[in-house]
Structure formats: structure tokens, C-alpha cells
Amino acid sequence: MTDPILQIAGLNAYYKDFQALYSLEMHLMQGEVLAIIGANGAGKTTLMRAISGLMANGADQVRYRGQPIGALRADQVAMLGIAVVPEGRQLFPSLSVEENLLIGGRMGRKGPWSLNSVFDLFPILKECRAVPSTSLSGGQQQMVAIGRALMSNPDLILFDEISLGLAPVIIKSIYDALPVIVSEGMSAMIVEQDISKALSVSDRAYCLQEGRVSLESTSADVSRAAISQAYFGIA
Amino acid sequence: MRVTRTSSAASIAVIVGTIILIALIAAPWWAGRADMRLLGEIFLYLALASLWNLMAGYAGLVSVGQQAYVGFGGYMLFALTIFGGLPPLVAIAGAGVLGALIAVPVALLIFRLRGAYFAIGTWVMAEVFRLIFAQVSALGGGSGSSLPVDIVRSMAEGRDAREALSYWLALGIAVVVIAAVYLYLRSRQGLALTAIRDNELAAASLGIDIWRTKFVVYVVTGALTAMVGALIFLQKLRISPDAAFSVNDWTAFVIFIVVIGGIGTIEGPIIGTLVFFALRETLSDLGTVYLMVLGLVAIIVMLKAPKGIWGLVRARFDLQLFPLGYRVIQNKTDKD
Amino acid sequence: MDWVNAIVQGTLLGGLYALFAAGLSLIFGVMRLVNIAHGDLIVLAAYLGLTVVMATGLHPLLALVFVVPTMATIGYILQRGILNFTLGDDLLPPLLVTFGLSVIIQNGLLEMYSADPQKMNAGALETASFAMGSLSLGVLPVLTFAIAVVVIAGLQWMFYHTAIGRAFRAVSDNQDIAQLMGLNKRHIFGLAMALALGVTAIAGILLGIRTSFDPSVGGGRLIFGFEAVIIGGLGNLWGTLAGGVILGVAQTIGAKIDPGWQILAGHIAFLIVLAVRPQGLFPRVSG
Secondary structure, three states, X not given: OOOEEEEEEEEEEEEOOEEEEEEEEEEEEOOOEEEEEEOOOOOHHHHHHHHHOOOOOOHHHEEEOOEEOOOOOHHHHHHOOXXXXXXXXXXXXXXXXXXXXXXXXXXXXXXXXXXXXXXXXOHHHHHOXXXXXXXXXXXXXXXXXXXXXXXXXXXXXXXXXXXXXXXXXXXXXXXXXXXXXXOOOOEEXXXXXOXXXXXXXXXXXXXXXXXXXXXXXXXXXOXXXXXXXXXXXXX | OXXXXXXXXXXXXXXXXXXXXXXXXXXXXXXXXXXXXXXXXXXXXXXXXXXXXHHHHHOOOOOOOOHHHHHHHHHHHHHHHHOOOOOHHHHHHHHHHXXXXXXXXXXXXXXXXXXHHHHHHHHHHHHHHHHHHHHOHHXXXXXXXXXOHHHHHOOOOOHHHHHHHHHHHHHHHHHHHHHHHHHHHHOHHHHHHXXXXXXXXXXXXXOOOHHHHHHHHHHHHHHHHHHHHHHHHHHHOEEOHHHHOOHHXXXXXXXXXXXXXXXXXXHHHHHHHHHHHHHHHHHHHHOHHHHHHHHHHHHHHHHHOOOHHHHHHHHHHOOOOOOOOOEEEOOOOOOO | OHHHHHHHXXXXXXXXXXXXXXXXXXXXXXXXXXXXXXXXXXXXXXXXXXXXXXXXXXXXXXXXXXXXXXXXXXXXHHHHHOHHHHOOOOOHHHHHHHHHHHHHHHHHHHHHXXXXXXXXXOHHHHOOEEEEOOEEEEHHHHHHHHHHHHHHHHHHHHHHHOHHHHHHHHHHHOHHHHHHOOOOHXXXXXXXXXXXXXXXXXXXXXXXXXXXXXXXXXXXXXXXHHHHHHHHOOOOHHHHHHHHHHHHHHHHHHHHHOHHHHHHHHHHHHHHHHHHOOOOOOOOXXX
């Protein structure tokens, strides 16, 4: 296999006096889909913030294609080709659906994704392209959030809790779209509380518990018992 | 382990403070006329700064329009003595009462503005006051008027006695204001205020009526500021709309004092006042450059040391001269 | 007829107030910053115009070619060098830092230009007028109003139809997520301040042609701009123009009753709006 696209080494993260991550070690290979599972408060969202640059870290604690990016600002990280589908969608309320997508594509990175290909992936968005993003349903908003991230033609895409608060049928349709997205050679990291969904689409998984990696395994081989041990710290 | 409010620094502060206060009360017997005038001015600025600090540093009400109450108080002193025939001392108290009364409708209006817009709203109010008083021809209109000699004479026999009285009044209001702020912040109401400052949402969920708490602070501050204003113009003996409602004299300088000394602490305005007057007495010959330096210092302090000089001192020595917070003392027998 | 005339003149005056307000409104909209030094920056632009006019002999309106880019540059540097460091949850730092800036600008101007009132000479433009029915309209006030309409229409177009406008709105909505889109918020804020001071430059030049000015008049301009913003309703640029017009009309009507009442009447109109409709007359409808 090739070198990892993302390498996390000795990552510590703090909120004032509270330490959320403890010398985290993990890696993500080129083209791989990685699942990060764990209970609430295990540090999953903190990890996302640390990678995307919303939280400052030591430069060497996060490496992207060998380059230290841990100390970069979020906009600099984004420029390198790392996109985020944030928890809770977080669309821009004063922008229309189309404008939300366009702002995702403003960096002008080359690649397969454009307004048209996003509309092909989620046809419903084309119909409501001119409406304010806040008037959409939760599932449609999630599609916009995914489309917005794709518009930057990232090499690595981070999905943060994309099934949270959505109806099962919507979750299914969004997860059905995932293979299409990652088939383009994109690497992906999926943070998810829905363990079976996360394992079904990923190659490999890490489980976090209280800011530490409690399990690392290929997604196909991991046993239920190992997960509950890693998830709750009980056998 | 025990929990206490006092500390040895605070006990020493009480002793030293008492000695200084006694010396200051005795100033008419040891200080020259010019020194006493300067001290009087210092006390009045100290009072204004402590009041502004209570609003901005504790209640989150950042006003750039406190000159409204300074000027209002000054004009009320003139109006109540000249037209009401009241003795000046009664008129000063009257200015306080009227200041509170006028603060109520003002607060009802400008409390509709949030944050920084509230600040500019207070400035509009001060301008309204200025323009209205400039229209009152009985008080000299735009050019202002002087306090009649017989009213000044009625205060005390002889110039020395008058100056001493005016000095004591200034010292008195400064002590009263600082004591009032201190006792208020230690009271239940004051705790509510601190809770609001620390976290408005959490305070509201604890059942603290934020609007009412801020309203009370605003009105009381207005009353006391009006009394300080009356004293300022009792010293000056002359009033005009531009002097009475000057944003530079009664707000800009006061803000610098509080910011430089340390906003949100009782000690801050005291330190700030001393620094401000030390700078003024040494640099004021520079005129406008002095004011630019003042502005620059305030910006640097706000960016680099937002808790001001007192904040720096406290971070280094863990001092609190006016004990507001509680501290936990480890007994010798407790294990670390 | 006198009253109609007062209302028309007040409306035209409102254009100038809307220009005072536009920069204030823009900055608040993008970064929730209220700039206490805004009025002093207007006056600074007037002095820059005066300096250009005196040095080159250009017509004051042509001086805009120099003053607008200069003020925009000052705005960008000011934002990146100082103001960006004051932004956050705490309200005090931006307020007190811009207050300090106000004092510095005011006294800096006093030091350089003295307290003597100055005025820019726009030649025949100042006195030119034309008849409309039985009304006589000054060319300068009409031009000022037209410029205000063009500026506000331009800002409106920029906000809703260009990539930079989209970026302004995105950063205003959610700074963190906007950063994830590759937007450097510090740079975007710098651009917003540059744009705001560009508009301020236009306001300053028109102020300096219309009336005499001295270093101390900034506070008053800030207040007029602020009143126009609040009367019109936050976050609505056309509302700001309407707010400026209402303020201008109130002032001219006040002045008609008694010359001493001009400014006071404007403040009273503002307070009435605050009492009756605190959200302003035309608040932004969401979406």
C-alpha cells in the first residue's frame, strides 16, 4: 500500500483545563474509508475539529501527505483539499441552496464535482436550488451539506455524524450515495454513532473511548463483543 | 480546609486605607489650596470611574453617555439653588433624586438597544440632554451661566471654609460611591450581577431577573453620577451645555481610567485614577499628543492586558484588597 | 409650499446620512462590530480630500479617485492590524478599542490641521440649482442623494450577486464553517472594512463640500449614521436609506419650527421610533 494520506501522532486536545484527546495515534490510507465510532463525549467531534484546523494543535501532531498541518488555520487546511460535512449540517442560513454549494466550490480545485454533478447525485436539490437553505427538510439539508463539501473536490472528506436526527429512510438514501462519492478515489473519515452503518461502508474502524483509541480493526472482521468492550469499557 | 473572604492583604489594606483616609480628611490643615483643588478633582473622577466600572465591568452596560447625568446633575444644582431657593447641599441631594427619576424613562428607552448599540444610544441621550439645556434660556441657553455669589456665600463663612467643605464633599462622595459599590457587589443583588456577567444564560435559568437587575444598576448609577455632576459644577461655579455634557471630559477620560486600571475590579478605578492624574500632571503640556498617547495606551492595554494594571498585579501576587470572591484556604494539616 | 420644500430638502439630506450609515451597517452586518470611530473616519476622509484638493487643485469630487482607495487601504490595515484582535464573545474590547481610535484620530487631526473649520470648494456645483415646479433644488444635494442611491444599490448587488458578497454573508452566518470553506475570516473582515471605509470616503468628501468641518464633528456624524441604521432596521441597506431620509426630514422640519431644534428634532424622531418600533421600521426579513 501507499503512504497514509493522513497521519495523527501524539495528538492531545484541550478545552481550557479539560483534556479531550490523549496522545491519539491513527492513520488513514489513500483511498480508504475510515470509521470513527465511540460514545458521546469520547472525543470524536474534537478529533474532527483538530484535523480540520478549527482547533490549533502542535504542527506535527497532524500530517497530511507527509506535510505537518496541525498548526494551520481551518481555511488553510481546506485549501489543501480536506473538506468537512459538519455535525448538524450547519448550512449558511442567509445563502440559498445553490449559493451554499457555490461557496463550497469557491476554491476552484479541479476534479469531478461541480454544481451539475452534485445535482445529478441529489436531483431534489436542483428543484429547490433557489430557496433559502433553512427551508429544506433535515435530509435535504444534509444533502446540501454533503454537496457543499464535494464542491471543493477534496482528496479527503470528513463526515461528522451525518445520520444524527434524520429519519431512517433518509439515512439509508444518504448512505447509499456514499459509495458513489468515495468511488472517485477520495479518502473519507466517517464519524458516526450508528455503528452498523459506519462499519458497513468503511474499510477500517477506530473506536474512541474517553479521548483514547480503544480499538482498531478492519471493519469486516470486528466482533460485536470487541466493540462493546471498546465502546463502553465493559466486557 | 476553610473558606473565607478575607486575606492578610485585605486586612493590611483596611489599616493602610484608614490611615490614608484620615490624612485626606485632614488635608485642609496640611495641604495648599491648589493641592486641595487637585485632590478634589481626583476624588470626583474616582467616583465617576467607580460608577462607570460598576455598569460596564459588572453589569455589562457599556455607556458612552454618562455625561448626560454629570451635566444633568450640574444643571439641577444651578436650577434648584437659583429657582428653588434650596441650599446647595440640599440641591446636591435633590440632583441625585432627580437623576434617578430621569434615569427611569431613559432606561426604558435605551434598554431596547443591545450591546454596542446600547452604547451609542446612551450617547444620543446625552446629546438630547445637551440640546435641551441649550434651549433653556433661564439657565443661560447655549452660553451657560454662573452660580450667583450669594448662593456660593451661603455655603460657609469665608473662602477657606468653603473650599474645605467642597473638598470634603468630593472626598465624601468618592468614599460613599466606592463603599456603595463594594457593599452592593457583596450583597445578594451583587452576586446576581456577577452571575449575569459570567454567564447570562445560566443566570437566567437560575431565576435571576436580568433586565431588572441591570435596570436597578443603571438608575442608581444615574442618581450617583448626577450627584457627582452637581459637585463638579459646585467646584467650577460655572456651567454651559458644552462643558456639562462633554463626552471627552466625563466619559472618554473615565473610560481610560477604568480600562488602564482594570475593568471589573474595585481596585482598578482607584489605580487608574492615580495613573491618569500622574500622566496628566506630567504630560498635559503636550496637549493633543497627550490625548493621543492616552488613546494608544488604552488600546494597547485592552489588547495586551484586558484586565488592566490591577489585573497584572493580581495575576502575579493573588491580591484582592476589596475581598469579593471567596478563597479556599488549605489548613496545614490537610494533605496537598 | 415651505413645508413641502422642507420635506424635499430633508429627503435629500437623508442621502448624506444614509452614506454615513452604510459603512456602519455593513461592518455590523459582516462582523457584529460597532465602530465608535466611524464618525471620525468620515472626518478623516474629509481632511484627506481637503489635502488632495489643496495639493493638486483637483475638484473635490475628483479627489475621490485618491481618497477612496486610501481609506480602503486604511480600513484593511486597521482591521488586520488591530480590530481583528478585538473580535470575540466579549463586547468590551471592540467598543473600547474603537473608542480609543476615535480619540487618536480626533486629536491627530487637531494636531495636523488645527481646530479651525475647513471646507472644500466645489466651485459652481455648490450654488447650482434647478427649478422643479415651484421648488428650487440644489444640484449638490440632488447629486448627493443620487450617489447614496447608487452606492446602496451597488452594495446590495454586491452582497447578493457576487462571490465576495456570498463570502461576507457566509462569514456573518457562521465563522467556523466559513473557515472550513477555505475563507480566511481575517481577510474577509479586512475586505469588509476596506469596503466600508471606501463608502465612508465618499461620505466624507460630500460632507466636506456641503458644510464646514473640524476635527470634533465626528461624534455627531457617528450618531446620525447610527440613528439612520436603527430607524431603518438592522441589516437592511434600503431601510438604512429610508432611515436617513426620515432623520433628514425630521431635522429640516425641526429647523423650520426653530433653528435651535434642528438636531434635537432628529434625535426625537429616533427616540420615537425606538419607543414604538425598537426593531426599526424595515427590519430584515429572514431568508
